[in-house]
Amino acid sequence: DAKTTQPNSMESNEEEPVHLPCNHSTISGTDYIHWYRQLPSQGPEYVIHGLTSNVNNRMASLAIAEDRKSSTLILHRATLRDAAVYYCILSWGPGANNLFFGTGTRLTVIP
Amino acid sequence: EAGVTQFPSHSVIEKGQTVTLRCDPISGHDNLYWYRRVMGKEIKFLLHFVKESKQDESGMPNNRFLAERTGGTYSTLKVQPAELEDSGVYFCASSLPPGPNNTEAFFGQGTRLTVV
Helix, strand or coil: CCCECCCCEEEEECCCCCEEECCCCCCCCCCCEEEECCCCCCCCEEEEEECCCCEEEECCCCEEEECCCEEEEECCCCCCCHHHEEEEEEECCCCCCCCCCCCCCEEEEEC | CCCCCEEEECCCCCCCEEEEEEECCCCCCEEEEEEECCCCCCEEEEEEECCEEEEEEECCCCCEEEEHHHCCEEEEEEECCHHHHHHHHEEEEEEEECCCCCCCEEEECEEEEEEE
């Protein structure tokens, strides 16, 4: 499995932007970058995914480095509901088959 | 529209007993996945169905685990006999056929299995 490296934890003030980094120096050309999050007592929830270009959706933005060896998940305005463990995951193709979740980043949102 | 539903939400069984977990995917989702988190470790992939066929079962830990998806609708994951190290949370997910613009998997809330 291609591995990712994320900080164990981060804090953010409510209503401020959050930048969650992820390093994936061993990424291959066909690997997709997925972000999922897990709220307390819930199953994982899809956030966003990308391959080469930056991506935006209603939940977040994904900024992918030009060499694809790192990416950043951007939450534009953190809310208390965004407190969760965020997982940066590489997969050899699109889809949720054989996702390697790793330890993720625990985001704490401070009111 | 109902999400992915898992039954039961909790199960406590004795070592050596059999337990069957059920997953009802989102209607129309041919792809169904099982994952689990055991003993406070990371969430790990178990297997992937496309309709009733096992597409990838590389994550199944041993032959005590049997997954089925007869008819390509709901799926069951049976553990027989259960061991203490099987305790954890078992997640099911479903998705449409994967594509560059369609990678989202929807996860259920999980079944917490405790083997005593």
